[in-house]
Amino acid sequence: MTVPLGAYIAVSAVLFFLGAAGVLVRRNAVVILMCVELMLNASNLALVAFARRAGQLGAGSGLDQRGSVFVVFVFVIAAAEVAVGLAIILAAYRNRPTVNVDDIHEMKG
Amino acid sequence: MFDFLEPLFFALFALGIIGAGAAVVLLRRITAQALLMALTFACMAGMFLLLGAETIALFQVLIYVGAITILILFGVMFTKQEERAYGLFFQKQAPLATGLAVIVALPVVILAFSFKDPATPSARGSDLIPLATSLFTDYAFPFEVASVLLLAALVGAIVLVKRDDQ
Amino acid sequence: MPIGPFGIDPTIWAVLRLVIAVALTIFLVLNGALVQIFLERKIQAVMQDRVGPYHTGPFGLLQTFADAIKLLGKEDIRAKLTDAPFFLAAPAIVFSPMVASFVVLPFGPDFTGVNLNVGLLYLTTLGSMTVLGIVIAGWASNNKYSLMGGLRSAGQLISYEVPGILGLVTVVLYVGSLSMVDITNAQPGPLVNAFILPFAFLTYFIAALAETNRNPFDLPEAESELVAGFLTEYSGMRWGVFFLAEYGEVTVVSAIMATLWFGGWHGPGVDAVPLLGVIWFTLKTYFFVLLFMWIRATLPRLRIDQLMGFCWKVLIPLALVNILLTAVLILAFPDPRLPIAVANWALVALLVVGLPFTQRRRLLRFRTRTRESVGMRDARLAP
Incomplete structure (x- = not known):
């Protein structure tokens, strides 16, 4: 008894939609950042699942890792994104002590 | 004999991912949200283990639980967190938005279930060496670009947060 | 039927091995901590020209056990x-x-x-x-x-x-x-x-x-x-x-x-x-x-x-x-x-x-x- 590939993809899709809903609905900048991380992670699951599928089909080496390589790049992007994102939140917070994105709506310096 | 373990663990991790993910979106307690996000990431690492990608799973825990969650907690502790209603945009259209979201999401989830093949490979082996080989041969240039990106993020974050008067 | 180590069925052995490993690890961690706390106190004492724990047991060897029992018996306080x-x-x-x-x-x-x-x-x-x-x-x-x-x-x-x-x-x-x-x-x-x-x-x-x-x-x-x-x-x-x-x-x-x-x-x-x-x-x-x-x-x-x-x-x-x-x-x-x-x-x-x-x-x-x-x-x- 094994788990079908579709189950993994479905979990990935559900998490992605949850994250997207969070980004749209929540107004706290830190929470929005968290939800973006959830979306990135959901894409990771789909990438790894499809990579294992490709490896199983025996494309070349039998253990095709191209999907997993992209996951590594997603990790890099996620780390860079959260570092810069938090720096922006903290810089904005210094100007105006709030993390609510509705209150930070004018772009004047 | 232990065949039932894989679906069992899959169900467990799926429950963890979706439950904790939903809690991150819906809860109003920021530290709880951060910790539940860490739980989502940990369950995701479990998924990667089920798929036989052990290196990726360990990186997942190392980077997401060990670093990104901590950074988020830093952000939480350095800023004043005030609870307020969900955004202005969805204030009146909440039922409509929920309906639309379900209409968009359902076909994708149903479509996803159409992949019937078993996902786990029959020949199990470590993904460490194949991963490293493709990362440092075929993808050496993107790898270098990614390292430059990280450096830029490092410098950028420091510049943004540094106070002018120092 | 395949026979594992010590003549035990391999599947049972797999479970048994896990149990033994967990028990051994807990044993190692707890005893390692006891030994290290005793060593730390004694060594610091020697370096700072003190005697260190010496009342409980020979050379104060049982001091950490006494401390552990004290910790376990303490009231569970939460602000x-x-x-x-x-x-x-x-x-x-x-x-x-x-x-x-x-x-x-x-x-x-x-x-x-x-x-x-x-x-x-x-x-x-x-x-x-x-x-x-x-x-x-x-x-x-x-x-x-x-x-x-x-x-x-x-x-x-x-x-x-x-x-x-x-x-x-x-x-x-x-x-x-x-x-x-x-x-x-x-x-x-x-x-x-x-x-x-x-x-x-x-x-x-x-x-x-x-x-x-x-x-x-x-x-x-x-x-x-x-x-x-x-x-x-x-x-x-x-x-x-x-x-x-x-x-x-x-x-x-x-x-x-x-x-x-x-x-x-x-x-x-x-x-x-x-x-x-x-x-x-x-x-x-x-x-x-x-x-x-x-x-x-x-x-x-x-x-x-x-x-x-x-x-x-x-x-x-x-x-x-x-x-x-x-x-x-x-x-x-x-x-x-x-x-x-x-x-x-x-x-x-x-x-x-x-x-x-x-x-x-x-x-x-x-x-x-x-x-x-x-x-x-x-x-x-x-x-």
């Missing part, structure tokens, strides 16, 4: 405004990864829990999870000093993870494997990695001191400034669990150092009697545990800016240079041992000589000040 679920979860988050790390430690030939081929990555991953517990503990305590301790800890542990991992990566580059067993097997003779990669060892050793919150890097729990930092609000066995985790963590990093740089279970007589390997491994591990205690009794605590500055401005650049040099030399020479050793020892010399040189003005000032104060004391004491 009213603490964030209950996090406050209760934090000790577990710190403790459980430490226990899990024991799985991949190679105690002796054929005496390893699992020979993971990503063993070292597994250890660093679990090591990085302690930060989460400490930050949560600091936050949940709802106390200024605890929060400061938690934040300091997060900054310190994340920063020092970098040189620590860079030190490990150098060994991985040289040996060509992440498996703890393979790394042990790669250094059977007296020419252990410590002679070839001393700089990698130095960076990892300093990072390990910081990662386990030991002196001179014990800023997160600095007793004299932060009233024990994130531990302030903890008492009884919850506090005890934090301390068990700290001592276990020290054992784990010591075991990593013993395995990666000092040949693990290799030693005279191991080929004839494999069980001797366990003894060699324990001896090597406890050598580093004792070294940690010696450092704790000797060095003063750093300031937070010195701590971060040293990590980012000194250790990480030098560790990166070390990795680059090692990688290039491995490619350039068919037998890279001698060139790598030369490069590494040169970097060690650079750090040991260069660091005091850049700080020479400060050192000079410090020395004259000390001399003056000593002179004043002598003048005061003179009849």
Whole structure:
């Protein structure tokens, strides 16, 4: 008894939609950042699942890792994104002590 | 004999991912949200283990639980967190938005279930060496670009947060 | 029907093996902590010209048992405004990864829990999870000093993870494997990695001191400034669990150092009697545990800016240079041992000589000040 590939993809899709809903609905900048991380992670699951599928089909080496390589790049992007994102939140917070994105709506310096 | 373990663990991790993910979106307690996000990431690492990608799973825990969650907690502790209603945009259209979201999401989830093949490979082996080989041969240039990106993020974050008067 | 070891059915043996391993690990962790606390108190006492515990049992040997019983019997106190679920979860988050790390430690030939081929990555991953517990503990305590301790800890542990991992990566580059067993097997003779990669060892050793919150890097729990930092609000066995985790963590990093740089279970007589390997491994591990205690009794605590500055401005650049040099030399020479050793020892010399040189003005000032104060004391004491 094994788990079908579709189950993994479905979990990935559900998490992605949850994250997207969070980004749209929540107004706290830190929470929005968290939800973006959830979306990135959901894409990771789909990438790894499809990579294992490709490896199983025996494309070349039998253990095709191209999907997993992209996951590594997603990790890099996620780390860079959260570092810069938090720096922006903290810089904005210094100007105006709030993390609510509705209150930070004018772009004047 | 232990065949039932894989679906069992899959169900467990799926429950963890979706439950904790939903809690991150819906809860109003920021530290709880951060910790539940860490739980989502940990369950995701479990998924990667089920798929036989052990290196990726360990990186997942190392980077997401060990670093990104901590950074988020830093952000939480350095800023004043005030609870307020969900955004202005969805204030009146909440039922409509929920309906639309379900209409968009359902076909994708149903479509996803159409992949019937078993996902786990029959020949199990470590993904460490194949991963490293493709990362440092075929993808050496993107790898270098990614390292430059990280450096830029490092410098950028420091510049943004540094106070002018120092 | 296939027969496993000791004539037991393999599936049952798999479960039984797990149970034995867990029991053995708990045994090791708890007893290791007891032994280490006793050793620490005695050694500090000797270094500070005191007697140390001596009332309970011969040489005070039973003192730690008495303390443990006292901790278990204490009332479970929780301040009213603490964030209950996090406050209760934090000790577990710190403790459980430490226990899990024991799985991949190679105690002796054929005496390893699992020979993971990503063993070292597994250890660093679990090591990085302690930060989460400490930050949560600091936050949940709802106390200024605890929060400061938690934040300091997060900054310190994340920063020092970098040189620590860079030190490990150098060994991985040289040996060509992440498996703890393979790394042990790669250094059977007296020419252990410590002679070839001393700089990698130095960076990892300093990072390990910081990662386990030991002196001179014990800023997160600095007793004299932060009233024990994130531990302030903890008492009884919850506090005890934090301390068990700290001592276990020290054992784990010591075991990593013993395995990666000092040949693990290799030693005279191991080929004839494999069980001797366990003894060699324990001896090597406890050598580093004792070294940690010696450092704790000797060095003063750093300031937070010195701590971060040293990590980012000194250790990480030098560790990166070390990795680059090692990688290039491995490619350039068919037998890279001698060139790598030369490069590494040169970097060690650079750090040991260069660091005091850049700080020479400060050192000079410090020395004259000390001399003056000593002179004043002598003048005061003179009849």
